[in-house]
Amino acid sequence: MREHPSEPAGSPPPGLYPVPAHHRSTVLERRWDGDVWLDETRPAAAGVTLAKARRHPTRFLRDHGWLLVLAFIALSGVAGYLWRLAPDREHVEGAQLALPVCAVLVTLITSVGLLRLIDHRVGFAQVGDRGAILAWGTVAGLVGVGFAFAVELGLPNLLGSDPKNPEWDWIAGPAEETGKLIVPVALWFAGRFRLPRQGLLLVLFSGITFALIESGEYALSPEGWSPTRPPAEIMHPLFTGLVAAFAWRAAWGRRSWFTPTALAAWAAAMAIHSINDGIAADDLSFTGSSLATPAAMLIAYLLLKHGARQLVPPDRVEAASPRWRPVAPRRAQASPGYRELARSG
Numbered sequence: 373m374r375e376h377p378s379e380p381a382g383s384p385p386p387g388l389y390p391v392p393a394h395h396r397s398t399v400l401e402r403r404w405d406g407d408v409w410l411d412e413t414r415p416a417a418a419g420v421t422l423a424k425a426r427r428h429p430t431r432f433l434r435d436h437g438w439l440l441v442l443a444f445i446a447l448s449g450v451a452g453y454l455w456r457l458a459p460d461r462e463h464v465e466g467a468q469l470a471l472p473v474c475a476v477l478v479t480l481i482t483s484v485g486l487l488r489l490i491d492h493r494v495g496f497a498q499v500g501d502r503g504a505i506l507a508w509g510t511v512a513g514l515v516g517v518g519f520a521f522a523v524e525l526g527l528p529n530l531l532g533s534d535p536k537n538p539e540w541d542w543i544a545g546p547a548e549e550t551g552k553l554i555v556p557v558a559l560w561f562a563g564r565f566r567l568p569r570q571g572l573l574l575v576l577f578s579g580i581t582f583a584l585i586e587s588g589e590y591a592l593s594p595e596g597w598s599p600t601r602p603p604a605e606i607m608h609p610l611f612t613g614l615v616a617a618f619a620w621r622a623a624w625g626r627r628s629w630f631t632p633t634a635l636a637a638w639a640a641a642m643a644i645h646s647i648n649d650g651i652a653a654d655d656l657s658f659t660g661s662s663l664a665t666p667a668a669m670l671i672a673y674l675l676l677k678h679g680a681r682q683l684v685p686p687d688r689v690e691a692a693s694p695r696w697r698p699v700a701p702r703r704a705q706a707s708p709g710y711r712e713l714a715r716s717g
Contacts, residue, residue: 383407383498389686390416392694394702402700404686407567408624413700422697423690431492432485444481444603447474451591452599461594468594475591476584478602483580486606490576490613490676493696494683499569508565509574512555513581519551520544520582538650545646549638552578552612560620560629569683571620572613579609604665607648610672611641617679640675644668 619634652664
C-alpha cells in the first residue's frame with residue numbers, strides 16, 4: 373500500500389526511467405512509483421544512454437557556498453585563537469566565553485555543507501513537510517542527547533564505575549546511535565515521515581542537533597577541546613544518516629521498521645562510532661597522529677552514499693556522479709515487457 377503523508381513538491385511522476393544496470397555497463401529502465409525506486413526493470417530502448425557525469429571540483433563554492441567556506445575559515449581561526457589564550461583552563465571565562473559560540477557555528481556550517489552535498493543528489497526540495505521534519509529532527513536530537521547522557525553516565529555509575537574510565541568508551545556507539553533514532557523510529561510507527569527521503573532528512577537533522585549540542589558542550593572546557601573538534605562533530609549526522617539511508621527504504625511498504633537491513637545498518641553505525649571513540653576520541657588535535665576519526669567519517673560517508681544513491685530521483689540521475697546513481701538491483705524483477713523481449717530474443 374502506498375503511503376503519502378504529504379505530496380512531494382515536484383517529485384517526478386510514476387513511470388519507467390533509465391538507470392545504470394547493477395554492473396553499470398548497460399542502461400535499463402526502472403520503475404519509479406513517484407516516491408521510491410522499485411525492483412521492476414526492463415531493457416532500455418536501443419541507443420539509450422546516460423550522459424557522462426561531469427566533475428566540478430569547485431561546485432561547493434557555488435550558490436553562495438564560498439560564503440560558507442569563508443565563514444568556516446574565519447570562525448575556525450577565531451575559535452583557535454580563543455582556545456590558545458588558555459588551552460589548559462578547565463572552564464571558559466572572560467574572552468573564552470565566545471569559544472562555545474564559535475565552535476557551534478563551525479559545526480553548523482560543516483553540517484550545512486553536508487546537507488547541501490546530499491541535497492544536490494537526493495533532492496530534498498521534493499520532500500513534503502520539511503518544516504515539520506526540521507522541528508521533529510530537532511526534538512529527536514534533543515532526546516538523543518538526553519538518552520545518551522543518561523546511559524553513558526548512568527550505567528557506569530549503576531555498576532560502581534567511573535564513566536570517564538576508558539573501558540567505557542565502547543558505550544558511546546550504542547547509546548548515541550540509539551538515542552538519535554528513538555524519535556524518528558517512533559514517528560515511523562506512528563505513520564509519520566515514512567517516505568525514505570523524509571526519513572533520511574529527519575535523521576540528518578537529528579544527528580546535526582546532537583552534533584551542535586556536543587560541540588558547544590566540549591568547547592566549555594578548553595583543556596579537553598581542540599580546533600578540529602567542531603568540524604569532526606559531523607560524524608553524528610554521518611553515522612546515524614547511514615542507518616536512515618538503508619532503513620527507511622528497506623521498511624517501505626512493510627509493517628515494521630526493524631528489517632534485517634535496518635538492524636545491520638544500525639549495528640554498523642554503532643560499531644564504527646564505538647571503535648572511533650575507543651581509538652581517537654581524545655586525539656583530535658592538529659598534531660595528533662591518529663587517523664581513526666577521518667577514517668570513520670569516510671567509511672560512514674561511503675556507506676551513507678551507497679544507501680542514499682537509491683533515493684536519487686529520476687530527474688537527478690544524469691546530473692549525479694556515477695557512484696551516486698541508483699543502479700538497478702542485482703536480481704531485479706522483470707516487468708511483463710522485459711519478459712516479452714526476452715522471449716522474442
